C-alpha cells in the first residue's frame with residue numbers, strides 16, 4: 001500500500017516555516033525539499049512523437065526534452081491508476097500528453113479541453129486516434145457530464161490548478177495536476193467566485209501568512225532566478241511553492257483523497273547537478289477513496 005508522506009500536514013507546514021525562520025544552510029534547504037517531494041511508484045515509459053523536434057535550435061531542443069521528460073513522468077503516474085476507462089485532460093495545449101496516453105492505453109477514452117478555440121480546431125482536424133477527443137471549453141465554467149476516472153492537467157497556470165482540483169472533487173475523480181505560473185495566483189478575492197489561498201480548513205487562520213509571505217514569495221521569485229543556476233534562491237522558491245501547494249493538498253485530503261506531492265522528473269541531471277525549474281517537476285496527486293471505504 002502507498003503511504004502518505006507525513007510531512008504534508010499542518011504540523012509539517014509549521015515545521016518547515018520554523019526552519020525557514022531560523023538560520024539554515026543550503027544543504028538544509030536541499031534536504032527539506034527532498035523530504036517534501038517524494039517518488040511515486042510507476043512504470044518506465046518512453047514518449048512518442050517528439051523526435052522531430054530534436055534538430056531545432058538548442059533552447060527549443062532543451063524545452064522539448066524537458067517536456068518529453070515531464071510527459072514520461074506523468075504517464076508513469078497515470079499508470080498507477082491502471083486499469084482506468086476515462087481521462088479528462090484540462091488545458092491540454094498541443095495535446096502531446098493526451099496523444100501519448102491515447103496510444104499507451106488504447107482501450108481508454110481520453111478527452112481534452114482547452115480554452116484556445118483555434119488550437120482545439122486544428123487538433124480536431126489532425127486527430128487520427130478514435131479514443132482521443134478535444135473540445136474548446138473554459139475550465140472555469142465547465143463540468144464533465146460523466147465522471148472521469150482521472151482528471152489530469154500539466155502546467156495548470158495560476159488558479160487554474162484550483163479549478164482543476166474542484167472539477168476532480170465534484171466528480172470524485174482521481175487527480176494528477178502539475179501547477180505552474182505562480183505569478184498569476186490571486187492574493188485577494190477581487191470578485192466572488194475567484195479562488196484565493198488558503199482554501200483548506202487545516203490552514204484557515206493563515207490567510208495573512210499566505211497573502212503576505214507564502215503567495216507573495218512564490219510569486220516574487222518567479223522568473224527572478226536564473227533558470228539553469230542551482231542556488232539557494234531556487235531551492236527556497238521551490239520550498240515556498242511547496243508550502244503553497246500544501247494548502248491545495250490538504251484541501252484535497254479534507255475532501256476524501258489520499259495525497260502526494262510526486263516527483264515527475266528527476267531532481268538531478270545525469271551530470272549530477274540539481275535541475276533548475278524543479279517546481280515544474282512535481283505533481284499534486286490525489287487518490288480518491290484509496291481503501292474503498294466510501
Ligand SMILES: C[S@@+](CC[C@H](N)C(=O)[O-])C[C@H]1O[C@@H](n2cnc3c(N)ncnc32)[C@H](O)[C@@H]1O
Pocket residue numbers: 090091092093094095113114115116137138139140153154155156157160
Ligand atoms: C501552460 S499551457 C500548458 C499546455 C499543456 N498542458 C502543456 O503542458 O504543454 C496552459 C494551457 O491551458 C489553457 N488554458 C488556460 N486557461 C484555461 C481555461 N480557463 N480553461 C481551459 N484551458 C485553459 C491554455 O490555452 C493553454 O493551452
